Structures are given as structure tokens and as C-alpha cells.
Amino acid sequence: MHKFSTFIFLFLLSFSTQSEARNDITSFFLKNGMKVVVIEDHRAPIVTHMVWYKAGAADEEIGKSGVAHLLEHMLFKKTKTAKSGEFSKKVESLGGSDNAFTSQDYTGYYQRVSNEHLEMLMYYEADRMQNLVISENDFKTELDVVIEERNQRTDSNPGALFNEQNMAALYLNHPYGIPIVGWRHELDNLTKGDVLDFYKNYYVPNNAILIVAGDVQPSEIQLMAEKYYGEIKKSNSLIERIRPAEPPQIVQRRLIFEDERVAQPYLIRTYIADERDNGDQKTAAALTLLADLIGSDGIQSLLGKELQLNSKKAIYTSAYYDGLSYDKTNFTIIVVPSEGYSLADIEIELDKVIEDIMANGVDEDHIDRLKFQYKAYQTYSLDSAYSQARIFGVALTSGLEVEDVLEWSSDLQKVDSTEVLNVARELFKKEKSVTGWIRKSSEVEK
Amino acid sequence: MKFLMAFVTMILLLGIKPVYAGLDIKELRTSTGINFWLVEERSLPFISLEIKFRGGASMDEHNSRGAINFMTALLEEGSGSLDAQSFSRERDSIAASFEFDVGRDDLSVSSRFLSETKKKAITLLRDALTKPRFDLEAIDRVRKQIVSVIESNEKNPKKIANSELFRLTFTDHIYSFDIFGDKEKIKNLSRDDLILAHKISLNSDRASIAIVGDIGEKEAIEMLEELFRGIPKSSKALPIRAEAQFDLGVKVIKYPSPQSVVMFTLKGIERTDKDFFEAYILNHILGGGGFNSRLMREIREKRGLTYSVNTSLAQYDHSELYLGMFQSSNDKVASALDILRSELSNMAIKGVTDEELQAAKKFLIGAYPLRFDGNVRIAKILASMQFIGLKKDYIESRNDKIEAIKSSDIARVAKRLFSSKNFTIVIVGEPQGL
Numbered sequence: 017m018h019k020f021s022t023f024i025f026l027f028l029l030s031f032s033t034q035s036e037a038r039n040d041i042t043s044f045f046l047k048n049g050m051k052v053v054v055i056e057d058h059r060a061p062i063v064t065h066m067v068w069y070k071a072g073a074a075d076e077e078i079g080k081s082g083v084a085h086l087l088e089h090m091l092f093k094k095t096k097t098a099k100s101g102e103f104s105k106k107v108e109s110l111g112g113s114d115n116a117f118t119s120q121d122y123t124g125y126y127q128r129v130s131n132e133h134l135e136m137l138m139y140y141e142a143d144r145m146q147n148l149v150i151s152e153n154d155f156k157t158e159l160d161v162v163i164e165e166r167n168q169r170t171d172s173n174p175g176a177l178f179n180e181q182n183m184a185a186l187y188l189n190h191p192y193g194i195p196i197v198g199w200r201h202e203l204d205n206l207t208k209g210d211v212l213d214f215y216k217n218y219y220v221p222n223n224a225i226l227i228v229a230g231d232v233q234p235s236e237i238q239l240m241a242e243k244y245y246g247e248i249k250k251s252n253s254l255i256e257r258i259r260p261a262e263p264p265q266i267v268q269r270r271l272i273f274e275d276e277r278v279a280q281p282y283l284i285r286t287y288i289a290d291e292r293d294n295g296d297q298k299t300a301a302a303l304t305l306l307a308d309l310i311g312s313d314g315i316q317s318l319l320g321k322e323l324q325l326n327s328k329k330a331i332y333t334s335a336y337y338d339g340l341s342y343d344k345t346n347f348t349i350i351v352v353p354s355e356g357y358s359l360a361d362i363e364i365e366l367d368k369v370i371e372d373i374m375a376n377g378v379d380e381d382h383i384d385r386l387k388f389q390y391k392a393y394q395t396y397s398l399d400s401a402y403s404q405a406r407i408f409g410v411a412l413t414s415g416l417e418v419e420d421v422l423e424w425s426s427d428l429q430k431v432d433s434t435e436v437l438n439v440a441r442e443l444f445k446k447e448k449s450v451t452g453w454i455r456k457s458s459e460v461e462k
Numbered sequence: 463m464k465f466l467m468a469f470v471t472m473i474l475l476l477g478i479k480p481v482y483a484g485l486d487i488k489e490l491r492t493s494t495g496i497n498f499w500l501v502e503e504r505s506l507p508f509i510s511l512e513i514k515f516r517g518g519a520s521m522d523e524h525n526s527r528g529a530i531n532f533m534t535a536l537l538e539e540g541s542g543s544l545d546a547q548s549f550s551r552e553r554d555s556i557a558a559s560f561e562f563d564v565g566r567d568d569l570s571v572s573s574r575f576l577s578e579t580k581k582k583a584i585t586l587l588r589d590a591l592t593k594p595r596f597d598l599e600a601i602d603r604v605r606k607q608i609v610s611v612i613e614s615n616e617k618n619p620k621k622i623a624n625s626e627l628f629r630l631t632f633t634d635h636i637y638s639f640d641i642f643g644d645k646e647k648i649k650n651l652s653r654d655d656l657i658l659a660h661k662i663s664l665n666s667d668r669a670s671i672a673i674v675g676d677i678g679e680k681e682a683i684e685m686l687e688e689l690f691r692g693i694p695k696s697s698k699a700l701p702i703r704a705e706a707q708f709d710l711g712v713k714v715i716k717y718p719s720p721q722s723v724v725m726f727t728l729k730g731i732e733r734t735d736k737d738f739f740e741a742y743i744l745n746h747i748l749g750g751g752g753f754n755s756r757l758m759r760e761i762r763e764k765r766g767l768t769y770s771v772n773t774s775l776a777q778y779d780h781s782e783l784y785l786g787m788f789q790s791s792n793d794k795v796a797s798a799l800d801i802l803r804s805e806l807s808n809m810a811i812k813g814v815t816d817e818e819l820q821a822a823k824k825f826l827i828g829a830y831p832l833r834f835d836g837n838v839r840i841a842k843i844l845a846s847m848q849f850i851g852l853k854k855d856y857i858e859s860r861n862d863k864i865e866a867i868k869s870s871d872i873a874r875v876a877k878r879l880f881s882s883k884n885f886t887i888v889i890v891g892e893p894q895g896l
Binding site (some may be wrong): 057060062073093101104105108110111112113114128129130155157158159160161162163164165167168169171172276277278279280313315316321324325328331332352354355385386388389391392393395396398400401403414440 | 495719720723769770826836
């Protein structure tokens, strides 16, 4: 994994405008090492303000799963000077919206308001970066809320429960195998101290990224950001982000999950896959197109064409890959068999399609069509400043730089059928995969 | 996520400050009599086109329930000389996207295409709307997918709760049934049923249309003339008003889960009712306002009994509800319900504080302009405005109406909305101690 080198740019205060094709993107560092990205969109007087921390669930201490996400909840409580919920109320009084999200690799906070209120957002966001106060009572109630969240999103949903076990089986050693929301038994034992430790270690300006998107000027953002965020002391004890690595995976894993709430049986195959790296996104670009060729393009995709359109052995097929990840990511295929076909039958059919790709290669015309769609998507994506801000946030907390985001589109355009075939050969190794059968119970399946 | 807006009903269109000097809406009409709104926005080389056809799933006959949704799922499965695969290849090769969606009262078409390929995009979309092939191969393939969705819904606690609530509330009216229809009926629908469904649900005189993007007046008019060539006028009457039943008490449906889903409804309020805006503000304060609503504060923030709770005024063409939903652990659901009941009666008796009223007004006034962000979003809003009968100048007068609302009116409407003691509640799970 590329080591993120924040400090090199410490004194680089002048703007470094990226790529001639996108003069709407500006990025720079504050004097304490906090990175800033400005995305200009002057169509409407609105601004999205986001602060991202390069800290997520995969950075938690062993045995403390759920801390990163619980901390995200606590950030909506009090600080030394602000009352519990004050920031959200303030945003609401302006007609704005706010929320936050936690993933394995990042924790992000955002607000969206009319652009004249930006300074107020910076004031409060900078405040909660340094001055969080957790009362015993707030901690207890919020832990209950998080347990309800886990109940709602995971424990009430067999698909989500399986996914948790699937990740645990796919990653033998890396913390991506531990759920973001936390294992229930570990959540129950979390303390206020655990949450504060995580906060002190990671919520520091030299581990944070500010993204401002909308009707703003980069020069005004720089002044404002220096005033509110630039004054926060940087941390000299920031822990280097090195997670336990995966050992060689040499055994294919098979999971059978039975739950009476499953409506119909389906199969999920998940492979360990390379992610996008700083300066090296070629493999990820080819994997992205491979996922589309196999399954994310409806009946144009190979699985859709073979199993849904031709043989009718499946009612639904899909493939999914997202290269935005700090460490090794995954490539997932889902197949829902038609009535009369068992999960064993459909697994054979899936393997046939995969073997066929390896033997006969992929269709260059199809790749060209997909590439044209990605080119168009570049245009469409400019319609939402919020989505753009979010893409930069995820990328920059996943080990990438602004340049990588800007080059991604051309990286995709450079992919050809030979490269797709090469990454397919590297990817489709059973010993690096988990095959899951999800069904009601063994009796029901025909 | 800090909180999850789990409950999406119809977007209500309230006031907007005249912040959008840039939003120049033109009301236009084609030579063939199609009315539409246009916003010319040249900064990005693409066009967003939104059409809402009135009718939607409410046009289903009892004996062919689900036919409208089924038919809609087939619009992209081949048309004119193109079979399903050729159609999707053609669409992908110009990177256009067409989304068809069926609601209780509308069939919506959301499309997005590049300026450079707009001619071809419109031809494809026109063929999808006017010459769907309904090939038997596609019918059978899509039929299996729909049955599969219905089977999934039957196992999904939220969907179970929602279906039951509508079944109890609307008894015989078409609203009492799910948009997807039921499994047995779907299995028996014929190609002729789908052809009929097509004829009665895509009609030129029932279309609300908005175009936003890289296109001028003349071209937009030509584009719509081309698109609507072949779309017939309506031939079937819209359904009659639905008689809704309220105050039906608590119904529990057993479902194995650590958590119970609770959905409830009270009597709603019509959009044209003189008390509508008061009700809208009241809902914002009670449970519509996200994180800072009363219900979120009392049930989640103070007591940790749920992850999210929300309420909404739901408007349909032929009825209206006041809906709410939350999820709580089975052992906590009774306490959460107690709080819900006491908050409702509190609201009926004491109304809201001046501080709450001011905060709600500020939010509603400030939030509206923030919605007008992006071609796709603007097109959807403008089509919805026409759909619910609002004029474009409504955008400017709206905030004044909200600003003018008095606390005495709020108190009166709170009594009207929240006085009922036994609203209808559906609980799916294994609740304890009710």
C-alpha cells in the first residue's frame, strides 16, 4: 500500500491546480497539514461542506469493533462550548441538511446549506474536531441507538447477516472481516474511554480532509479554512496506517446460510481483488470493466445473456466491483436461480461462464460501448456537486490523490480486451474466494 | 449514518425564496397540444427529461392487478424492430438512460441523454413508449423476476407492514393492493392484458412534462412532437375517490426478528385543504423534520429506543393519509409506542411552542431553494409541480404563505389532526408487553 505522505506538502501553500481538463478542481494543504479540495459549481448558490477522517472501522483496536461508528454518533453531541445537537439545529434553522457516514476506511461528516452560511459550518466542524465532550448519559443512550441500528440494518435482514459472515470468511487476517457497525458482543462492552481514545488518535487536522463543493471561490475557502481549521494543532503521534495483511489464501471457502426469512435461494461468490492505488489504477480499471462485462450491465452482460436470456436458468444475475478501498477489496457475483434449478446447478453454470471467458476472451465491441458509457458518465456526474465531493472524499481516504481521481476516467479509456482477460485470469482463482449458498432450509430447495 | 430516512412518500412542494434568479422556467406548448415546462441550462452537454403520466397502478383492474407495473417493466425489453438485447445495446451505445417507475397514481419516465445523441435517444424512447413488442420471451423472463420480487416482499417486515396497513385502510379500493400485484394474478396475466395496460396508462392528455438542460425552445418543441407522435389520448376514466377506514386499533403480525417494525396511520389532509400548510408545519415538528423532530428527540435521543422514527403527510390522487414508522427491539416497542401516543395527544392538547414554530418556518423556507440543485433534480421537481396542479409562479409566492401562518391556527389544526386516540397501527415482529 502506498504510504500517504502528507508532510511533504506541509509548507506548500500556493494553489496546485490539477489537470487542464478540470479547472473546477483546486486542492492545497493548510499549514497544519490538513488537505483541502475545492470543487466549483456555480449553477446554484449552494455549498456542500465535508470533513473526512482517514480513520474507519478497519483502524479499530482488536476487540473494540464498532468504535469508529459509535464515535461518529457521539460527534452530534456536545463539545466544550456547544450544546448537544446544537450544530444540527443550527443547520436545520437554515433549511440545510447534515449527516455522517462511517466505512472501513473513513469517517465523513457533511452539511449542505445556502453558500452564505459556509463560515458557520467551519466554525462548528472545527470545534468538534478538537473539543468533544462525552457525558456518561449521552454515551449510554447513543450506544442503545447504535444497537437498534444494528438490529434494524443487520439482524433483521438475512442478506446483511450473511454478508457479515461472508466478509469474515473472505478476509482471514485483515480487519475488513470485522463489521463496521461492530459485533454485537463487542458493542455491548465498549466504554466511553474506547471512544475517546479513537477520537484523540485520529481526529486531528493532519489526518483530515476538507472538501467544499458548490458556488465558492478557492481563494476565499483557503482564507476561511486557515482561520478555522488551520489553527488546530496537528498531531505528532499519528499512527501510521498499516493493517494486518492477508496471508496467502490457499483454500476455497464455502458457506451455507439458512434462515427462514430468506424468500428464495441465491448464490454469492466473492473473490479477493486488487484496489485502486496511487499512481497505479490500471488493474482496477480493467476489473471495473470486467464486472460490467460479466454482470453489471443487465442482459448485455455475459451472465445475463447466458443464464437469463438464453438458458433461462437464472432470474437475476449481477457482478459488482468497487476499486475504492485502502487495502485489498473484493469482486462479487450474485446469481438467483430460476425455479427448478438448485444452487448446485447454478454454481456449475456460473463456473462455465467464467471458464468460457478465460478460454475465449472478451468482446472488444462490448468494451468500447462500456467505455463510451463511462465517458458520458463523466458528464452526467458533474450534475451533482454533492456526489463529486463524495467521490473525492472516498478516494482521498482510500490512499489516492486528487490526480488519481482526475485520471480515473482516462485510465478506464485505456483498458482493452487483453487487459480484461489478464485481470480475469488473476482474479478467478477459487482458492481466493468464498462461495455462499443462502436459502431457507435444506428441505425447501428443489 | 447518523439517521436514516427510511420512509419516503410523495415530495411536498412548498415555498422557495426567489434565490433562483437563474431558474428561468418557460411554459410551452407543441403544435400537437402537448404542454411542458423548459429550463434551458447550457453549462453541461446533456438533457434531462421527466414525464409523469397520471394513473399509474391505480389504473389496474381488480382481476389484473399488477398489470401496469408488469407492462412498465417490459418497456425496455424490445420495441419496434429491436428485440430486448438489441434495444439495450442501442441505448448503451449512446449512453442514454431511461427509467420507468410506477407509483400509486403515476407512471414516471426519467431520462437523461447527451446533447450529441439526443435525436437517437428520442427515437429509442419514443419506440419504447409507443411500440413495445411484448415478446413472449421477455414476458416470461420478466414475469419470473416480478414473482421473485413479490416473494421477497412477502418476507420483508417493512413491506409486510406497509401492505397490511394499506389493506386495512382502503378495504376494496385499488389502493388496498400492492403495486406489484399478487403472485397468482401475475402468473396468469396474458399478453393481451399487458397490451391493454399499455393503452390505458400512457396517455398524452395525462402527461406532466419538464425538460432541463442543453436545449432551446424550438428544439424542445420538436423533440416532444416527435416523442409524443403515437401516444394516444386517454380512453379509461381515472378511479373514484377511495373511502379510507381509520382508528382500527393495533394489529400484530408475527415475524421472527429481534426487532419489530411499527407502521401507523391517522387521517390525512388534502393538498387543497385550507389547513394544509399548518398540517405540513405540524408534521415537520412532530416527526417529519429528521433528527430534530419531537419523536426523534423523545424516542431516540433521550431514551435510545429506536434508530429512526418519522412521520409524513401522504397525498394520493384519491385519498390522503398521515403515516408514521419506526423500528424497536421487541422488548422496547411497548415503551416506544407509549411515548408515541403521549406525544400525539400532547400535540393535540398543547400544540407547539413559539420556538418550535419559528424553527420549523425557518427550516421550510430555507430548505426549499436547496432542492433546486442539478438538472435531474430540477426536472423531477417541475414535473411533480405540474402533476399536483401547481403553477410556476407558485414558486415565488409560497414562502410568504408559510411565513404568515399563525400559532393560533397551528393549535386548531393540531387538535384536528391528533385528537384520535385509536389510530391504526400495524406491528410486524415479536413485540412484548403490548
